[in-house]
Amino acid sequence: MSAIRFDGVSHRFDDGLVVDDVTLELTERRIGIVGANGSGKSTLARMVNGLVTPTTGTVTVDGLDVARHGREVRRRVGFVFTNADTQIVMPTVREDVAFTLRRHRLDAPTAAARVEAVLERFGLVELADRPAHRLSGGQKQLLALAAVLVGEPAIVVADEPTTLLDARNARRIAEHFATLDEQLIVVSHHLELLESFDRVIVMEAGRIVADAEPEAALDAYRALIG
Ligand SMILES: Nc1ncnc2c1ncn2[C@@H]1O[C@H](COP(=O)(O)OP(=O)(O)OP(=O)(O)O)[C@@H](O)[C@H]1O
Numbered sequence: 259m260s261a262i263r264f265d266g267v268s269h270r271f272d273d274g275l276v277v278d279d280v281t282l283e284l285t286e287r288r289i290g291i292v293g294a295n296g297s298g299k300s301t302l303a304r305m306v307n308g309l310v311t312p313t314t315g316t317v318t319v320d321g322l323d324v325a326r327h328g329r330e331v332r333r334r335v336g337f338v339f340t341n342a343d344t345q346i347v348m349p350t351v352r353e354d355v356a357f358t359l360r361r362h363r364l365d366a367p368t369a370a371a372r373v374e375a376v377l378e379r380f381g382l383v384e385l386a387d388r389p390a391h392r393l394s395g396g397q398k399q400l401l402a403l404a405a406v407l408v409g410e411p412a413i414v415v416a417d418e419p420t421t422l423l424d425a426r427n428a429r430r431i432a433e434h435f436a437t438l439d440e441q442l443i444v445v446s447h448h449l450e451l452l453e454s455f456d457r458v459i460v461m462e463a464g465r466i467v468a469d470a471e472p473e474a475a476l477d478a479y480r481a482l483i484g
Pocket of ligand 1: 271272273276293294295296297298299300301302
């Protein structure tokens, strides 16, 4: 597993401190982050691949400072957004998956084979030539995950990946998560999604208020939110 380290990390937006002096080492395979709305989860998750940089402190991935080595870090850390629409950049499903590989310096047959393998894995082969924007919400989220995984990142960060999905599609995403070899960090309000994870971090007002195996951490979170 990769080692993600937060060292005295704070982040301030205009209206105040959103992440408040967080020190963490994330080495487990599957890590969940929970917390009330506005507690700083997304900001923390975004710092793992440099979408947000710390106001103070450092975040490193395998020793690489995320603020200084953004491009290298983003190769290692794939990010899945809540709203898959924001992630679709190409007209068709196949083109959208292939787009991830544009800077990977692969020869065309190798790139094409990687795209087909990932389409197959996510049950997207029959949809490959469809307009990506016309897929259903669940299909779009699978496409977003496929488009991230085709780049073979070591780490996948997903920010509320099931929030916009119905129960069936949410379960599908959870099943795919269960089969991933990659290290996975998931921000979620769907607590059952995190029950089988290795570690769950609970945030409150920018701080980590519980950090344990899921049962204990989720109990602490339920107690916190009453
Ligand atoms: N780009 C931004 N500019 C200014 N303030 C921001 C920005 N992004 C987030 N914030 C503020 O930072 C705080 C934490 O936001 P963040 O999205 O990290 O919380 P969260 O725990 O992920 O919340 P939610 O569960 O609602 O998604 C919120 O008060 C939010 O309004």
